[in-house]
Amino acid sequence: MSIVLYYAPNTCALAPYVTLTEAKAAFEVRPLNFRKGQQKSPDYLRLNPKHKVPLLIVDGQPLTESPAIQIWIARRFPQAGLLPSDPWLELKAISILSWCSSGMHPYLSRINSPARVCNVPGAEARVIQSARELLFENYKIADDMLAGRKFFFDRFTAADAHFFWCIRRGLQFDLDLSEFPSCLAHFERMQGRPSVQKLLAYEKSVQAEFAKAA
Numbered sequence: 001m002s003i004v005l006y007y008a009p010n011t012c013a014l015a016p017y018v019t020l021t022e023a024k025a026a027f028e029v030r031p032l033n034f035r036k037g038q039q040k041s042p043d044y045l046r047l048n049p050k051h052k053v054p055l056l057i058v059d060g061q062p063l064t065e066s067p068a069i070q071i072w073i074a075r076r077f078p079q080a081g082l083l084p085s086d087p088w089l090e091l092k093a094i095s096i097l098s099w100c101s102s103g104m105h106p107y108l109s110r111i112n113s114p115a116r117v118c119n120v121p122g123a124e125a126r127v128i129q130s131a132r133e134l135l136f137e138n139y140k141i142a143d144d145m146l147a148g149r150k151f152f153f154d155r156f157t158a159a160d161a162h163f164f165w166c167i168r169r170g171l172q173f174d175l176d177l178s179e180f181p182s183c184l185a186h187f188e189r190m191q192g193r194p195s196v197q198k199l200l201a202y203e204k205s206v207q208a209e210f211a212k213a214a
């Protein structure tokens with residue numbers, strides 16, 4: 001079986017990279033340089049007209065949208081326990097995956113590029129402020145869910161990988177997350193996992209390659 005992950009540094013493609021690594025899957029990573037607009041190249045648009053990562057290609061077949069990709073990985077590598085085995089808890093984990101990708105990610109995208117959602121001159125600061133407030137509502141819910149726990153469930157699952165990205169992105173935007181101690185503790189814990197360390201080292205190497213080519 002051939003598994004190819006299209007990835008870009010700092011993006012939510014981090015989550016499938018981490019879960020594929022946790023699954024001990026053999027996979028190839030193809031990094032895209034967003035600074036060069038490679039996600040909009042004709043070749044990539046043929047694979048994913050949404051011009052986004054992550055994109056997983058399994059035996060030549062493309063799969064987009066993080067929750068679907070994470071569920072595919074969990075089903076393909078059941079021995080890794082990437083989703084809870086209890087059917088109800090499995091759905092709760094899928095609910096967290098959807099929440100990360102459609103409930104939190106859009107606010108992070110607005111903070112990253114406010115002009116993409118509102119191009120009224122002078123609106124940027126207001127867009128960022130309201131996205132931050134809405135994002136914080138969600139971080140608070142996650143903080144309550146993670147209080148006194150290591151992970152969302154009784155062990156690491158794909159949901160932890162995706163949420164790790166949601167917090168990491170917030171920290172990269174210099175948001176003060178000190179009011180979410182359980183989220184920060186989860187972030188620190190995740191950083192200690194070998195799969196995350198592998199991702200961080202890989203990301204650094206890709207960034208160095210892109211800098212050389214700039």
Ligand SMILES: N[C@@H](CCC(=O)N[C@@H](CS)C(=O)NCC(=O)O)C(=O)O
Binds near residue numbers: 051105
């Ligand atoms: N709903 C998608 C969102 C993916 C997404 O927004 N990816 C961003 C990076 S985090 C991207 O590729 N942006 C490039 C672009 O929009 O051109 C998912 O969860 O997979």
